[in-house]
Amino acid sequence: MSFDTPARRPCAVFDIDGTLAEFDAERLGPLVHGPEKHWDAFHDAMAETAVIAPVARVLRQLKAGGEQIVLCSGRPAGWVAQTVAWLEANDLPFDGIYLRPGDADELSDPDVKRDLLQQMRLDGFDPWIVFDDRASVVDFWRSEGLVCLQCAPGAF
């Protein structure tokens, strides 16, 4: 009897807010960084936000070079349609998207991303590089032994 392991898919992981999407943490952070989340107001504010062009360019170049692109965000899964609409409007291709589960509002961003990393690995993705901005989350990725390129100070 043989146990075939499914092919591992190497991938580059990108955060969204503050990494691919302009995010004013001082103005919008209070909507989503406290224990009580105001996701409708947050998504309304982010619907028209600008893409962070250099990071978007890296994403597109990696994709064009054959890499798998996985998005990993603390945004909740219940608003996935709004997030996908923004990604499509900004020409950001991806092969997988992992968002905060619906019952995880109380979890910190690092804890959410720990769970999402486990899930993407179960799905066969094999992250080899991560792009993120928030310092606490960057620390988490590095604690997992991953190389994380931090694209903003992210001290919030």
Ligand SMILES: [Mg+2]
């Ligand atoms: Mg971020």
